[in-house]
Amino acid sequence: MSQGLRYQRVMLKLSGESLCEPGGQGIDVEAAQRTAELVLAGTRLGAQIAVVIGGGNIMRGAQLSSLGVNRATADYMGMLGTAINALALQDALEKKGAQTRICSGLEIRQVAEPFIRRRAIRHLEKGRIVILSCGSGAPFFTTDTAAALRSVELGAQVLMKATKVDGVYDKDPRKHADARRFQSLSYMEVMNRGLEVMDKTAITLCMENQLPIVVFDMSDPENLRGVLRGEDRGTIIKN
Numbered sequence: 001m002s003q004g005l006r007y008q009r010v011m012l013k014l015s016g017e018s019l020c021e022p023g024g025q026g027i028d029v030e031a032a033q034r035t036a037e038l039v040l041a042g043t044r045l046g047a048q049i050a051v052v053i054g055g056g057n058i059m060r061g062a063q064l065s066s067l068g069v070n071r072a073t074a075d076y077m078g079m080l081g082t083a084i085n086a087l088a089l090q091d092a093l094e095k096k097g098a099q100t101r102i103c104s105g106l107e108i109r110q111v112a113e114p115f116i117r118r119r120a121i122r123h124l125e126k127g128r129i130v131i132l133s134c135g136s137g138a139p140f141f142t143t144d145t146a147a148a149l150r151s152v153e154l155g156a157q158v159l160m161k162a163t164k165v166d167g168v169y170d171k172d173p174r175k176h177a178d179a180r181r182f183q184s185l186s187y188m189e190v191m192n193r194g195l196e197v198m199d200k201t202a203i204t205l206c207m208e209n210q211l212p213i214v215v216f217d218m219s220d221p222e223n224l225r226g227v228l229r230g231e232d233r234g235t236i237i238k239n
Helices: 029-043 061-066 071-094 117-125 143-154 187-193 200-208 221-229
Strands: 009-014 048-053 100-104 129-133 158-163 213-217 235-237
Touching: 009 029, 009 143, 029 048, 029 071, 029 221, 048 071, 048 117, 048 143, 061 071, 071 100, 071 129, 100 117, 117 129, 117 143, 129 143, 143 158, 143 200, 158 221, 187 200, 213 221
Parallel strands: 009 048, 009 158, 048 129, 100 129, 158 213
Antiparallel strands: 213 235
């Protein structure tokens, strides 16, 4: 364990779009390499990092459901999209010398281990980056909720959500010049204000387990390093 870090074991929530160019779809190798550098920025400080990655660049279950696909079926399709992303991120990380393990919420033995809490914790203790794919393995739950669930299971000290903006704002800063960034918020403030940080199930799970959430800009790996050190980088959500 590295000394001088506020958070030693963390959950990093990445969107599927972190593996492609803005507005794009599928996998972009250069984007995957940049995202790998973000993850490695934390492990180089000595932090234990688990990653939950979304699948929006491949397939969104909620979107398919809105088009008439059975909701459970659509969600399972979305989970398989996260498995593709996990493999892409694993490849990018290992090409940079990292040791990784993919742990899947669905059984895909040829490419990933099943998620077993004790085994995943042991991987973290050995310095391996644990990539968690296929969400919680159950339909009707988002990857944000899966990130909150796995955070609690693995004993993470913080859930870090990497985004394209430097925190949580009262309105979209890309559309409103007068948008105000919050330095800190309570869980209830997030829900009462209807801020689209994570879905309510994820927020509630974090609140009930006293798990802080930090929303930060992923474009600069120094932001992740700063969060790990306890610096003001983004917005922290806690009681």
